[in-house]
Amino acid sequence: MRTRVLDYFNATLAKTFPEQRLFLKSDAGTRFIRLKPSGIAAGLGGAALVMSWTIGVTAIFLMDTIGSGNQREQSQRERAIYEDRLNALSRERDERAAEAVAAQERFNIALSQVSKMQSALLASEDGRAELEKGIEVIQNTLRKTMQERDGARRQQSELLAELENSEAEIGPTVARAKAMDGSVEFLANALEETAAERDEMEAFAAEEKAAADDLRLTLEINEDRNEQIFSRLEEAVTVSLEPLDKMFRAAGMPTDRILEEVRRGYSGQGGPLLPVTMSTSGGQARVDPTSERANDLLKELDRINLFRIAADKMPVAMPVKSAFRFTSPFGYRNDPKGAGRRMHAGVDFAGARGTPIYAAADGEVIFAGWQSGYGKLVKIRHAFGVETRYAHNSAIRVKVGQRVSRGDRIGDMGATGRVTGTHLHYEVRVNGNPVNPMTYIKAGRDVF
The missing domain is CATH 1.10.287 (Helix Hairpins)
Structure with a gap:
């Protein structure tokens, strides 16, 4: 039964693909290979399949190439828009700084x-x-x-x-x-x-x-x-x-x-002891x-x-005065190293390596060294239970116990510790609890 089906199938294929013989001649003699209709059909089907696959792959590649070109153009447009926005923010920052100087004057x-x-x-x-x-x-x-x-x-x-x-x-x-x-x-x-x-x-x-x-x-x-x-x-x-x-x-x-x-801190009084004086008019002095x-x-x-x-005595000054980008705010965010949504206890200012970092207020250096995650870290204690932290430095320019004033250079921006690039991680803590540093910076700009 099976042989009969195959013979019928070959007979049907022979009408479209007749049996062919392929002669191979050499010095030793001549040989031939007989190609049955089923083999010819299988070869042509394989060739058609390979051709179809080649055409499909080529079309997909062309579509991906065209799509990536569009995405690249879109990315370039977005990058231009982002750079324009950054320039506008930089100009606005300079204007605010000029207004702050004018307000101070x-x-x-x-x-x-x-x-x-x-x-x-x-x-x-x-x-x-x-x-x-x-x-x-x-x-x-x-x-x-x-x-x-x-x-x-x-x-x-x-x-x-x-x-x-x-x-x-x-x-x-x-x-x-x-x-x-x-x-x-x-x-x-x-x-x-x-x-x-x-x-x-x-x-x-x-x-x-x-x-x-x-x-x-x-x-x-x-x-x-x-x-x-x-x-x-x-x-x-x-x-x-x-x-x-x-x-x-x-x-x-x-x-x-x-x-x-x-x-209480500015309550000093004194002077030489003078003789007691009496009012000639008697009674208490009249207060008009x-x-x-x-x-x-x-x-x-x-x-x-x-x-x-x-x-x-408050940290109302900016710790970075050179060109920078504000890359991360205070509060919960997606961890840049993929650790999920985590609390970010400060703000990040990204700039060039070696960018000077300045003390935000008068205070005393209580830590200057390496700390896990923070990298090279500087901690400064200020009045009223306020503490500021400056992390990921490439170099530290102060030592523990040193008194610093607002605007003193305390370090250089770097990428030490747990980071994805060069930046300053700046924190403000009140009685050990982290608060938003931009609150103080904005408050200082509103006045000074």
Whole structure:
């Protein structure tokens, strides 16, 4: 049965592919190979299959080539767009830096104006106190002059009464009148002198009154000037305090506790012991509203100064000043080495190898060496429980125990430790807990 099927199949194929003989001639003789229809069909089928496979592979290769060309062009376009974006961000960063410098200059000018106004206020306050003392002296002199004038008038009335009594008795007692001629002449001279003194006192009182009016006018002018100075100083203080307070609150720092800590650290007082002085007026010194207002203003100025001292101790400066790329933010991210989604406790700034790295604030170096994962690491301890870390350095330029100031060079950018390329890993920790460093950097730029 099987042989019959094969014979039928060969007979069918023989109609399309007749049997062929392939002769092979050599020196030894001539041989031939008989090609059956099934062998011819199998050969042609294999050839067709190989041809089809070749055509398919060629088409796929051409499609991949065309597709990769499109992807390469798309990648180049995206790269150009990305570079344009980076250039725009760089220009924006430079503009923000220029604005920060301008804001710092404006703030310094405002502080100098506040200092000048404070000096003018103190000088005006001293002048006002001297004017008050002068007015008090003039008032005492006026009261004394008026008392002397009233006494002179009473004495004049008494002398006139005595003179009238003397004139009434002159008729019946001529002898007595002659005896009193000298007394009458004396009384007349005394009356003339008293009248002259009275006129002088009245003129002096008029002059003192005019001087008192001039002093009162001067005092009113000074009070108006003081009011203007106070208002401008209070406005300047308000404008200066608000961004400083906002900076610390944006960084998540309790301003009251920080200011109290700064106040305790800058609380030195002293001086030679002087004798005790007593007030001649008795009782406690009177505090007028102007003095209270000046004291309140001085307290606000002291608060601004405390804010500035605290700001100088915070890591608000950029640790990298040369060209760089911001390659990784703070928070959870996909690990660059494929370890899954992990917490990133700092920010990454990528730049050229050897790029200078600077301290973000004043502090003390507490670690400078190799630490697993961080590579070459520098740790700096600042005030208020703040610590900064600078990792993956190629070189370290400080040592443990060294005091550094903001802007001091502490290392060079590198690729030590667990990295994929050259960059700086920058951390800020408060009481050991990592916080976003950009919060401090942005807060500092908003003010300085």
